[in-house]
Amino acid sequence: MKFDDKVPIYYQIKNYLYHEMITGQLKPGGKLPAVRQLAVDLTVNVNTVQRALGEMMTAGIITSQRGKGNFVTTETTRITQLKEKLVMEELERAYEQLHALNLTDDEIIVGLKQYIAQRGQRND
Amino acid sequence: MTNVLAIDHVGYKHNFKTILHDVDLTLEPGKIVGLLGENGAGKTTLMRLITGGAKGSGTIAVCGDTQAAHHRSHVSFTEQLRGFSASTRVEQVASFYRTVYADFDGARFEELVTFLQIDTSLKIAALSKGMKEKVIIALTLARQVNLYLLDEPFSGIDSMSRKRIISSILKWKPADATMVISDHYVSEIAPILDEVVIVKDQTVYAHQAADDIRAEFGVGIERYYESLYEGSGQRD
Structure with missing residues (x-):
């Protein structure tokens, strides 16, 4: 993925993942790739991915299950709101x-x- | 949490000429840091001071240890394969590393060799520029340490090799280890940097989080770096 160097990278990662959710590439309740895998796929820093995921967790768009990974919320209304x-x-x-x-x-x-x-x- | 690196008031002179002065720099664990500066700004000298390969004034603590002789066990730095004759094969260099460094992980080295498509039977003299950099990366990352130093790993290499090297950094850098990558051209590595350190006027001129630069100034890392050179002498 190509990033705009003028915009904070964590913000662009968040938008990229939101886009994937809205277009259904990432389904409600679906598992996100592991943090390091996301970093390699997007060619960004692991810490930057973590910051993006942290904010998405705070916003309630994804949830973390200990030892299992990160999952898209099953509350489809949240994704609808996100799209709006x-x-x-x-x-x-x-x-x-x-x-x-x-x-x-x-x-x-x-x-x-x-x-x-x-x-x-x-x-x- | 102990800092991986704490440089306090470090200076270095060569033939009465000041190369670096009043350098203060602290790095936390788990970061990827871009060390930026013009050719001859003192980036390589700073790396040599960190490893204990050069001696200057002031104190440098690596993982809290200020004794220069101990730094090599915490820091992985492969300076341009210096010290090996041109007829040495890559596999011989690797076996030398295995003997000298207790933290050299042979299995990791093999993974890196496969990923970076290195032919270890080649002699150093037969390596292209890109292949030589890949060998350096594989040797450097095969050690399990707290601090990795890469000195201009991308200068003069093709974009495919560059992408492979960047991926290998993201895959193999241990989560709590810090990596310093020097470069005089930043845009190709900007997305993978946590922090940026700029060497200018013989000292550490600026040290900023990469996303703070983007958020605060609304400019890319390259632009920010150039602006420090344009506004010479003016600092906020």
Whole structure:
């Protein structure tokens, strides 16, 4: 995985794993790879992985079972909430950037609709 | 928890020229630390001082032990295969290590040799630059110690070898051991670093957690490192 060196790595690892959960690559109740394996797979430091997992545990997205490893929560509502949160963050980012270009709310909606329509044609 | 390394007020002169002065540096167990600085900044000298291979002023404690003669048993450092003749085969170097270092783990060495695809029947003279670095990594990591020092393991080697070496570090570094990797070009190793130590103006100029640099300054490690050189003399 390619990381943006300007953003804390633990934060990017968290987002990567959240992404895996939301898209179902990691299922509710599913086991996460061992910490060192994750570090090798993502080419990051073991401590950085641990920091990311620690925050995910605090947030209740994963649970640790002594001697067995880390598991995705079985509470699917938490994953739904996570998805909503990430979608909101992405929307906020796009919204603020468009606002910075002096677009009004209506212009943003029109622009977005046009973009989706054009993109749909291109994919056909 | 004892610090793996505690350097207090260390200085080193060579032919009346100051190479390092007033160096203070403390490293905790279990970290991967990038030692960054220009060519000739004193990174290799600092590593030699840590192993006891060079003698300067001030005190250096490795795992709480300030006696330089004891440092070799806590520190694994393979300096460019110096001291071996060009006709020595890799397997002969390994058997020398096995004899000299009680902590050299033959099984670990074999795992590393397989992972890094090293042909141990080759003579040192026949090793390419990348292969020589792989041999150094295998020898260094096969020892079970508290502190590993790697001196510019990535300079001038191809990207496939670099990736293999980085993976081997992540796989084989013991969890509670600390590893110091020196480099003058940081971006390729930035994601695996816990901390960054910058050697500049003959001393340790900065010591920061890598993710703190990203969070506090919103810049990459490379950019941060370059900015210290650009803003010469100005420090916060």
